[in-house]
Amino acid sequence: MSIKSLGAKFFAAYVKKKIDRWSNNPIKTQEKVFWELIRAAESTAFGRDHNFSNITTHQDFVKNVPARDYEQLRPYMDRVVSGEKDVVWPGKPLYFAKTSGTTSGVKYIPLTKESIPTHINAARNAILCYIAESGRTDFVNGKMIFLQGSPELSEKNGINLGRLSGIVAHYVPKYLQKNRMPSWETNCIEDWEDKVEAIVAETIHENMTVISGIPPWVQMYFERLSDKSQKTIGELFPNFELFIYGGVNYEPYRATFEKLIGRKVPSIELYPASEGFFAFQDKQNANGMLLQLNSGMFYEFIKADEFFNEDPQRLTIGEVVTDVNYVMLVSTNAGLWSYNIGDTIMFTSTKPYRVLVSGRIKHFISAFGEHVIGKEVEIALQVGADKTGMMVKEFTVAPQINPTDESIPYHEWFIEFQEEPDDIEELAEAIDSELRSQNSYYDDLIRGKMLRRLQIRVMPKDGFNEYMKSIGKLGGQNKLPRLSNDRKIADVLSGMIAK
Structure with missing residues (x-):
């Protein structure tokens, strides 16, 4: 066993114990996060406007802070984007994650020095939980690829701006940089088809052990590899051990992937977004992903079938149940407050709290009242x-x-x-x-x-x-x-x- 493999095994056990501590105390963990957020933002423009200094309970928070989406928060966000400080969170953000909204056009989601580590650590912890459970570590010695957006950043009023995946690329730990692919130059290619061709050329002869990305785009990569090599992905990369994905449900793609690979490969599901890294799969045989309750995010939940009511009830973590479709709201250490991310989730477990993404609150069919999700x-x-x-x-x-x-x-x-x-x-x-x-x-x-x-x-x-x-x-x-x-x-x- 290499030094890197041995170190990964010990580090995985250490991190898993820390995760177990907060996941076994979910209500206290979320209460602690809630008060840390309120106190930190008390003197911001948003905190003053919403009476943070007099909030003593969650119900006070509900009365003072309505649930909002980006468009409804835009008056504050526009001030942040213009370069004003202390608007929704102390100081100025380190970055803006640029996203395309279906109703709000381009959105600029702030990332702060407090929120950035939560994005990095959650992805790392997902892999460490896999190591802790499976005992497998050989893959840390091979090459890893993350199909993502360009890491090139621009500036907006003195603040770095880019896609979330490109921003996160700047924080790859040093111990992974030699293993990580593709090259910086290839990652910066904007045209996706050209980028995939360049990635295929770079990786086709490498010892790929971990591959990560959104399933349809990884499928395109696999198909190009297979066409070029006339081999299955499993033959091409015999040590390929772990597929990490997020963004869409893997199940509709699983049969196709297994045919392209030529065998089954363990997978880890992630739930990242510009607004926060919400959950990751912590166990191979568990249904759902572990909700990140200790990552600077306070969660509220509204039953999806009540969401469009005039005054729907906002529930905290201790009030939710399994198998109910909820709209998830988040308040974060990047300055989002009771923010509707647009996703609907279901809890598959409450000991610990695991979720699956059931859809988008605006993505449904109900032309005749059927409300298919x-x-x-x-x-x-x-x-x-x-x-x-x-x-x-x-x-x-x-x-x-x-x-x-x-x-x-x-x-x-x-x-x-x-x-x-x-x-x-x-x-x-x-x-x-x-x-x-x-x-x-x-x-x-x-x-x-x-x-x-x-x-x-x-x-x-x-x-x-x-x-x-x-x-x-x-x-x-x-x-x-x-x-x-x-x-x-x-x-x-x-x-x-x-x-």
Whole structure:
């Protein structure tokens, strides 16, 4: 065993004990974080405007600080972006993470000296938990690749600006820098297709042991490697041991990945965002990711089916239960306060608190009151895949409210297959049946003939990549919405199929 492997094993055991201490005391941990945040921001403009000095309970906080999204926080954020200090957090941020919002346009999320370490440590701790559980350490001696955005930064009013993944690239520990790929020059390539080709050229002959990224973009990397080498990824990288992913659910891609690799590879799921690194998979056989309760973030939760009510109840960690769809709000040591990140989550466990991402509060289909969410369509697709043996490459779903043949409306599924099933109708029936079993509203609409069975449209090869490229969102951390309640995406895709 190398010195690096031995050191990793001891460090993993040490970190795991620290994680166990706070995860076994969730309510006290969150209370401590809450008061640290309130006291730290008491004298900021936001703290003064929202009466932080007189807050003595969470209910005081609820009365003084409404839940907001970026657009609603924009008056404060614009002041931070203009260079003003002590607005939402003491001093000025170190960075702005630039993101593209669907309703707010470009968003500038502050990252502070207090919040940056939480992003770095969570990713590190995910790997250390894997080591502590599995005892495997050989992979730390091989090459590791993280498919991410460019690390090149610009400036906005004296503050460094970039994509989150590019910012984090500046904080790779020294002991990993020799192992990390691709090169700085390759990582700075903006065009995603050119970047993937350069990454393939750099890594094809290396001893790759850890590969990380958003599944659809890692799949593109694997396919290019396979085409070039005429080998499976497992043959090309015999010591490839760990796949780390986040951003989208891996399950729809798992069968395709295992075929490309030629074997099963352990995986770790992460839940990072510009607003905070919220959770990571701490155990291989546990359902869900460990919520980061000790990382400078205070969480509140609103039941998703109550979210659009006039005054929905905001729950703290001790008040949530499993198997309920919640909208998650965060207050952070980067100066976000009761901030709606847009995600919906479900707790899979409360001892410790583990979550899975069930969708986006604005990404659903409810054209007829069915309120179908991301988790439901992903499970239904997986069931359909298992029954028919098909392999999916990418997909999205939208309502077809006014069919051209004047028939009953339906949900339209656009699917690009890795391996197309022999019988598309059998797949549609399997997906539809599973979706009806999960969602009683959808089932009622089918039974009442308000909707008919879903219809599948087969996308051409690389069709979704072409779509993402056409809107300037190919690669990096960009994700195709799984669900839309309108036809904006669907109409473009329909045009691509018709060509």
